[in-house]
Amino acid sequence: MLERRFWSNCALILLLITSFSIWHIYTSHSIAIRSVYDYNMSTRYSSFSFTLRNINSSYTYPIHQLPPFDYSTLMNLPTFNFLILNKCKTTPLLLILIHSAPTNYNRRKSIRETWGSKLQNASIFFMLGLVREPKLQQKIKEENTNYRDIVQGTFLDVYRNVTYKHVMSLKYAIYHCPNAKYILKTDDDVFVNMPKIMNFLTLEMSPYGAERLLSCSKRNHSPVKRSYRSKWRVSFKEYPNRYYPSYCPGWIILYSPDVIFGLYKQVQKVDYFWIDDVLITGILREKENIQIHDATSLILPCETVKKILKHEFSYDSTNFLYGPADLSLREMYVLGNFVKNASSLKSTSSVR
Numbered sequence: 001m002l003e004r005r006f007w008s009n010c011a012l013i014l015l016l017i018t019s020f021s022i023w024h025i026y027t028s029h030s031i032a033i034r035s036v037y038d039y040n041m042s043t044r045y046s047s048f049s050f051t052l053r054n055i056n057s058s059y060t061y062p063i064h065q066l067p068p069f070d071y072s073t074l075m076n077l078p079t080f081n082f083l084i085l086n087k088c089k090t091t092p093l094l095l096i097l098i099h100s101a102p103t104n105y106n107r108r109k110s111i112r113e114t115w116g117s118k119l120q121n122a123s124i125f126f127m128l129g130l131v132r133e134p135k136l137q138q139k140i141k142e143e144n145t146n147y148r149d150i151v152q153g154t155f156l157d158v159y160r161n162v163t164y165k166h167v168m169s170l171k172y173a174i175y176h177c178p179n180a181k182y183i184l185k186t187d188d189d190v191f192v193n194m195p196k197i198m199n200f201l202t203l204e205m206s207p208y209g210a211e212r213l214l215s216c217s218k219r220n221h222s223p224v225k226r227s228y229r230s231k232w233r234v235s236f237k238e239y240p241n242r243y244y245p246s247y248c249p250g251w252i253i254l255y256s257p258d259v260i261f262g263l264y265k266q267v268q269k270v271d272y273f274w275i276d277d278v279l280i281t282g283i284l285r286e287k288e289n290i291q292i293h294d295a296t297s298l299i300l301p302c303e304t305v306k307k308i309l310k311h312e313f314s315y316d317s318t319n320f321l322y323g324p325a326d327l328s329l330r331e332m333y334v335l336g337n338f339v340k341n342a343s344s345l346k347s348t349s350s351v352r
Helices: 002-032 105-113 134-147 159-176 194-205 257-267 276-287 302-309 329-351
Strands: 082-084 094-099 122-130 150-156 182-187 214-216 252-255
Touching: 082 134, 094 159, 094 194, 105 134, 105 329, 122 159, 134 150, 150 159, 159 182, 159 257, 159 276, 182 194, 194 329, 214 276, 252 257, 257 276, 302 329
Parallel strands: 094 122, 094 182, 122 150
Antiparallel strands: 082 150, 182 252, 214 252
């Protein structure tokens, strides 16, 4: 009888210890990983490949893991340098790096006058390469004197050198804006809904950042173009496979700093491939075992842009983070006014 009672008490104690252990693991884990909202900003996600940081966790780029002359190297260019360089804010929540052609002054101007104006807790820079014409270079210098938002590297700014520009963007984030919590890489014909993305990163994600985050409008099973009539033609020598791995189209990519570093470390060691998004967020992403988080539902559909242009769309429906790619200058300004008016209406309603 006593022996039976002894084993019953042991079983009870063991059950209590097990329950406490499970509770402790769950609560400890939940400090580091919060639940995340779905990109329609209303329903919950289940499990994710990325995690959100808390106040007690931060990321420091392990630059000591890079070769001694890494700063002056850009893939196969051994004498790289920043010809024009500007500093970011001390600790921005969001660093935005915008690929821009040197001649695209009006596009840069449209961003400065719309979604890139009056920024709080964010830094924006336009990424450029070298130009052949001295007069154009002088204009770029004068533009930078006025706005202090240009980063220019010592590689020729031509279409087939876009991978250099992407890697320069990663290098800039690592060496010159290491405290940014999130890094957004985009193009100068894309609209970013700044009020929404800042709220999204702060409230739905984490103001302390994330890890293993690579978010974009994911492309799957894309066939390699072999036709000589295609500007995207790739030879079998350049890339032998029939399909590209899943990758992020370069016009909108949201990175966490650790992903930036992992991909940068890899791309500095590989042969040059001119399709930057396939190389960095496809081929090298697979090597780093990073999963892509599909953000397609966060992008404003082209049909909705058309409705906004015709004033057929309600201000209540501004639940998007990014506009579509290839926007015209007119569409950039119209979306800028649309978001501005929507924010004003929301502020007026909240006061009432």
